[in-house]
Structures are given as C-alpha cells and as structure tokens.
Amino acid sequence: MNVKKITSLLCVLLLLSWQAFAQKAQLYPTHWWTGMKWNQVQLLVHQEGINKTAATVQLQYPGVTIKKVTRTESPNYLVVDISIAATAKPGVLNFKVNSAGKTQTIPFTLKARTGKAGKDFAHGVTSQDLVYLIMPDRFANGDASNDRIPGYKDTICDRSNPSAHHGGDIQGVINNIGYLKDMGVTSIWMCPVTENDMPWKQEPAGAISGYHGYWITNHYAIDKRYGGADAYKKLVRTAHAQGMKIIQDAVYNHVGDEHFLFKDKPFADMFNNWPAYTGSNHREEALFGAYTSQADKKVMLEGWFTPHLPDINLRNPYMANFMIQNAIWSTEEFMLDGWRVDTYKYCDEQFMNNVNAALLKEFPTLSIFGEAWANSVPGSAYFTKNNMQVPFKHNLPGTTDFPMQSAMLSAINQPFGWTEGLNKLMMTLSQDVLYQDPKLNCIFLDNHDVDRFMTMIGGDEKKYYMGIGLLLTQRGIPQLYFGTEIQMKNDDVQGDGKKRNDFPGGFAGDAQNKFVASGRNAAENAAYEYVKKLANFRKQSKALTVGTTTDFLPQDGVYVYFRKHGNETVMCIINQNQQDKTIALNRFAEVTNNYQQATNVITGSNAVLQGEWRIPAQTMWVMQLK
Numbered sequence: 001m002n003v004k005k006i007t008s009l010l011c012v013l014l015l016l017s018w019q020a021f022a023q024k025a026q027l028y029p030t031h032w033w034t035g036m037k038w039n040q041v042q043l044l045v046h047q048e049g050i051n052k053t054a055a056t057v058q059l060q061y062p063g064v065t066i067k068k069v070t071r072t073e074s075p076n077y078l079v080v081d082i083s084i085a086a087t088a089k090p091g092v093l094n095f096k097v098n099s100a101g102k103t104q105t106i107p108f109t110l111k112a113r114t115g116k117a118g119k120d121f122a123h124g125v126t127s128q129d130l131v132y133l134i135m136p137d138r139f140a141n142g143d144a145s146n147d148r149i150p151g152y153k154d155t156i157c158d159r160s161n162p163s164a165h166h167g168g169d170i171q172g173v174i175n176n177i178g179y180l181k182d183m184g185v186t187s188i189w190m191c192p193v194t195e196n197d198m199p200w201k202q203e204p205a206g207a208i209s210g211y212h213g214y215w216i217t218n219h220y221a222i223d224k225r226y227g228g229a230d231a232y233k234k235l236v237r238t239a240h241a242q243g244m245k246i247i248q249d250a251v252y253n254h255v256g257d258e259h260f261l262f263k264d265k266p267f268a269d270m271f272n273n274w275p276a277y278t279g280s281n282h283r284e285e286a287l288f289g290a291y292t293s294q295a296d297k298k299v300m301l302e303g304w305f306t307p308h309l310p311d312i313n314l315r316n317p318y319m320a321n322f323m324i325q326n327a328i329w330s331t332e333e334f335m336l337d338g339w340r341v342d343t344y345k346y347c348d349e350q351f352m353n354n355v356n357a358a359l360l361k362e363f364p365t366l367s368i369f370g371e372a373w374a375n376s377v378p379g380s381a382y383f384t385k386n387n388m389q390v391p392f393k394h395n396l397p398g399t400t401d402f403p404m405q406s407a408m409l410s411a412i413n414q415p416f417g418w419t420e421g422l423n424k425l426m427m428t429l430s431q432d433v434l435y436q437d438p439k440l441n442c443i444f445l446d447n448h449d450v451d452r453f454m455t456m457i458g459g460d461e462k463k464y465y466m467g468i469g470l471l472l473t474q475r476g477i478p479q480l481y482f483g484t485e486i487q488m489k490n491d492d493v494q495g496d497g498k499k500r501n502d503f504p505g506g507f508a509g510d511a512q513n514k515f516v517a518s519g520r521n522a523a524e525n526a527a528y529e530y531v532k533k534l535a536n537f538r539k540q541s542k543a544l545t546v547g548t549t550t551d552f553l554p555q556d557g558v559y560v561y562f563r564k565h566g567n568e569t570v571m572c573i574i575n576q577n578q579q580d581k582t583i584a585l586n587r588f589a590e591v592t593n594n595y596q597q598a599t600n601v602i603t604g605s606n607a608v609l610q611g612e613w614r615i616p617a618q619t620m621w622v623m624q625l626k
C-alpha cells in the first residue's frame with residue numbers, strides 16, 4: 001500500500017467518523033415526564049456505531065440517576081436505564097456519551113405533565129359509550145396535501161385500487177365530529193395511526209399497501225399521511241372539547257418488516273425466530289384447551305401472522321420495556337382515553353398482563369379491550385378476567401366479543417331452531433357466567449375485518465333494524481363500524497379492501513355526500529335516524545347501559561329480555577319469524593308486575609302491559625315501561 005492509498009483510506013475513515021458524528025442519536029422513548037409512576041425508564045439510544053466499543057455514559061441532573069448501561073448485540077444501540085426521583089424537575093438531561101473514541105452530548109427532555117388522568121384524559125370507555133370504528137384512510141380526506149409523502153416507501157394514493165392508500169386522514173375525522181356526535185357516538189376508535197412506512201407487500205389476496213395501519217414501522221411517530229402528531233393532538237383536543245373520547249389501536253404482536261428494530265435488531269431474539277417461516281395456527285384453543293400440546297401453543301404464540309410481519313418476542317425484557325413504555329408514553333403524549341389491542345390472542349400472555357397492569361397503574365381510569373378473535377365463549381372469556389379454572393389467568397377487562405357478533409347475526413339470519421336463530425343468541429348470553437364483567441366487552445355487528453353488516457344480511461331492511469336494535473340494547477360497549485349507520489355494503493372486489501370502502505362524501509369529487517341528510521336516500525336517512533334515535537335514548541338510559549339483564553327463553557322465534565336499573569326498566573322484544581307472532585304478557589310478570597304501560601322508544605306509541613301483544617314479523621321493539 002503506497003502513501004497515496006493510505007492517505008485516501010485515512011480520508012475515508014475521517015469521513016466515516018464525521019458522518020457518525022453527524023448522525024443524531026435517536027432516543028426511545030423520545031421524552032418522558034416528571035411525576036410518573038413509571039419512573040424507572042429504559043432508554044434505547046440508536047446511533048450508528050455508538051456501541052462499537054464499550055461506551056461510558058454520564059449524567060449530572062438532580063433527581064435522575066443512571067442505573068445501568070447495557071451494550072446491545074448490534075453496534076448501533078445502547079440501553080441506558082435511568083431512575084427518576086419524585087423530586088426531579090422538568091428540564092433537559094444531557095447525557096455525556098463516550099464511545100469509539102468520541103464524546104458527544106445527547107439531550108433527553110423530562111417534561112411536566114400537562115393533564116390529569118381521569119380528569120383531562122384517560123376517561124375510559126364503558127358500556128355507557130357508543131364507539132365508532134374508523135379506518136382513517138377510508139373515512140374522509142380533510143387534507144389533500146398529505147396524500148403523498150415524499151420519502152415514504154409508498155407514495156401511491158389511488159382510490160380506484162382497494163388495496164392502495166385513498167388519502168383519508170385525521171383532519172377528515174375532525175371535520176366530521178359533529179356528524180358523529182349528532183348520531184349519539186361518544187367515542188372514536190381509529191385503526192392505528194402510528195407510522196407505517198412500508199412498501200407494498202404480496203398477500204394471498206394480492207398486493208397490498210399499509211393503508212390500514214397495522215404495519216407499524218416507528219412506534220414514536222404518527223403517520224404523516226394522516227397528518228402526523230399535530231393532527232392527532234388536534235383530534236383529541238377537539239373530541240375532548242365535545243365530550244367525546246379517543247381509543248388508540250395497539251399492536252404488540254408484530255411490526256412491519258421495515259421497522260428499525262427488525263432491520264437492525266438490538267438483540268437477535270427480540271423477534272420470534274424459526275428455522276423456516278412458520279405461520280401461527282390462529283387457534284386460541286391451543287392456549288386454553290383442556291388437552292392442548294406445548295408445540296401447538298408455541299406455534300400459536302410465536303408463529304408469524306404473515307411473512308412481512310415479524311412476530312415480536314415479548315419475553316425479551318428489552319422488547320417488553322420498549323412496548324410498555326410506548327403504551328404509557330402514547331397515552332400521556334396524546335391524552336388518550338382507552339386502548340383497543342390488536343391480535344391479542346397471539347401475544348405472550350404474561351407480557352399482556354404486564355402491559356395492562358402498567359397502563360392501569362399509571363392511568364387507573366383508562367379502558368382496555370382486546371381483540372381476541374375467538375370462536376367460542378370460553379375462548380373469548382379466557383383472555384379476560386374470567387370465572388374459569390385455567391392454568392393462566394388473564395387480566396384484560398374485556399374483549400371484542402366475536403361470539404356475540406356471531407350470535408346476533410344468527411338471531412336475525414338463521415331460521416329459528418333448538419340451537420339456531422334467537423336460541424343461539426340466548427345460549428351465547430347464558431355463557432356470560434364465564435366472564436367477570438361481560439359489560440366490558442365491546443360488541444359489534446361488523447368491523448374492518450369482516451364483511452359489512454348490510455352485506456351479511458343480504459341487504460334486508462328488516463334484518464338491519466333488528467341488528468341495530470340488538471346492538472344498542474345488549475350488554476357491553478356497542479361499536480358501530482363507519483358507514484353501517486347508512487347501510488354501506490361491501491364493494492365487490494377481492495381482499496380486505498372491499499370491507500373498507502370509502503365513506504361517500506368524505507372525498508373530493510364524490511357524487512354524493514352522505515354526511516348530510518340531503519345526500520342520503522330515503523332508506524339511508526331512515527337507517528341513520530333510527531341509529532341516532534336509539535343511540536341517544538340509550539345514552540341517557542341507565543337500564544340499557546349499566547343495567548342488569550333478565551331474559552325469557554325464546555319461544556316460537558320470539559325472544560324477550562329486560563334491562564333494568566333502579567326504577568327504570570326497558571323491555572326488548574324481537575320476533576325473527578317471517579310471520580307476526582303473539583306473546584302473552586303474563587309470562588313476564590316477575591319483571592313487569594309494577595308497571596302498567598309501555599312506550600315504544602322509537603315510535604312513541606303506547607301499549608297496556610296486559611293480555612297479548614301481536615309482534616310484527618322480523619321486528620324488534622324497544623319499550624320503556626311506566
């Protein structure tokens with residue numbers, strides 16, 4: 001090697017070193033607060049080469065001490081555990097980091113808390129709420145300037161493709177909060193708004209983009225296509241000013257394969273690694289079943305959802321801390337009111353208990369319901385606080401109640417039989433004995449992962465009204481999927497995109513605007529008005545929201561149940577038959593004997609509580625007793 005070559009090599013090395021200096025260290029969490037119960041914070045410092053040699057980290061800050069510095073397997077991270085005393089004041093912590101012969105100052109801000117949990121946020125979503133589920137990309141486009149973000153791996157915005165981004169965003173939700181409030185909605189759950197900087201991926205149904213939000217690539221960024229953190233904070237402020245709540249969608253099970261933690265893993269075992277690609281078996285029975293094998297349980301929990309969604313090893317303590325701290329951080333930073341947890345049944349069970357406990361310790365009034373897409377009531381109850389004797393006890397307050405969805409659909413779609421139709425609904429509800437509090441379950445007719453309700457009932461108007469009637473009078477936290485109030489149906493296309501069609505009127509150039517009465521046809525207006533009337537009645541009815549339930553076994557395709565709270569009693573009658581049916585009132589005397597009259601809360605018509613009533617075919621009555 002001659003002198004010239006050595007000089008060039010030195011120049012390259014100097015340049016590399018300069019570049020290393022030039023790259024700013026990223027800290028996760030990005031900041032924290034004083035006065036938090038979670039005051040032992042584990043900082044993940046990300047900078048190229050920061051851990052090439054053993055680093056020293058020093059800090060002089062009153063009330064904050066470094067407990068431990070850990071070198072990762074990757075040369076590009078350091079883990080710094082700090083302890084924040086109750087006496088620590090807000091300010092900037094300047095970490096002096098010496099590594100690879102360089103010294104640098106890495107700032108980390110300790111902020112003052114701006115709101116009080118339970119008063120300003122963390123309001124909790126309960127059975128007194130009505131949740132409206134929005135896929136933000138598909139609801140309304142309030143800001144056309146963010147439809148394509150230069151620098152993102154996917155810059156396609158194409159409404160003609162059901163698997164592409166369509167341009168909907170958080171401002172679109174803000175613009176329509178009045179529409180939701182008028183309908184009686186009290187809480188908004190949006191599919192994840194966290195950054196999904198992913199290219200298109202191939203799935204069995206075809207190529208698909210990350211328009212749905214479940215391919216997270218940075219837990220500390222809100223996707224710019226939705227408007228970023230500023231838009232999200234504005235949404236929460238606007239919702240709170242209207243007395244409405246915001247639920248965030250959490251994904252602990254997996255990340256998008258462009259996530260920095262996967263591309264450059266601090267520790268190789270932060271993900272569930274298999275010798276060859278192994279998909280989950282998707283069967284919750286492998287966890288709670290009486291005779292299940294360890295092998296099936298491992299595949300259930302550690303198998304991947306799809307090849308581009310690396311399965312997180314939540315038993316790795318650094319990964320667990322990363323996720324728990326992000327959940328606390330997000331709640332405090334965005335002033336959230338509750339969480340819906342995606343793919344709950346695929347996550348390490350002890351981790352789920354730990355993250356729930358940490359969130360509820362920090363924010364006792366927060367609510368959490370988890371998506372445990374289960375095929376049976378025991379399978380659903382297993383993931384909640386339950387009354388079952390099982391080896392592992394979950395601490396989740398409630399689930400997204402898939403067995404109830406299936407039962408409500410059977411009640412209106414399936415001919416009445418010993419175990420079918422309304423009997424399936426009754427049988428499903430009878431198993432509420434397995435839940436500690438079934439009222440904390442989120443109940444729904446449809447969501448973004450199943451066909452739209454109006455499609456599942458073949459566009460049948462009568463079935464539509466029976467379904468909405470059940471949804472708004474049964475126990476639990478009712479959830480409407482965006483567009484169900486105007487009887488939206490699926491598009492006739494392949495893949496999930498068909499279930500997630502755009503709300504008409506949410507996008508520039510739409511032929512109709514169904515956010516307003518003049519843009520809806522007669523049937524859509526009738527549906528919207530029915531939802532609105534029943535939702536607003538429900539809102540003030542303690543019987544329907546927090547009351548007890550008494551039911552009478554379905555007879556001849558007619559099911560009668562009562563919701564009761566104090567002196568308020570609501571009688572619900574559903575006739576699923578194609579023919580009118582007659583019921584004798586004296587059968588219900590144990591509940592009705594102190595009442596003389598009943599008023600239909602939709603029509604306002606009155607009936608005397610005696611003799612027989614003729615219930616029209618395929619009809620549900622919601623009657624307030626007087």
Ligand SMILES: [Ca+2]
Nearest residue numbers: 143147167169
């Ligand atoms: Ca947009």
Ligand SMILES: [Ca+2]
Nearest residue numbers: 301302311346
């Ligand atoms: Ca998993």
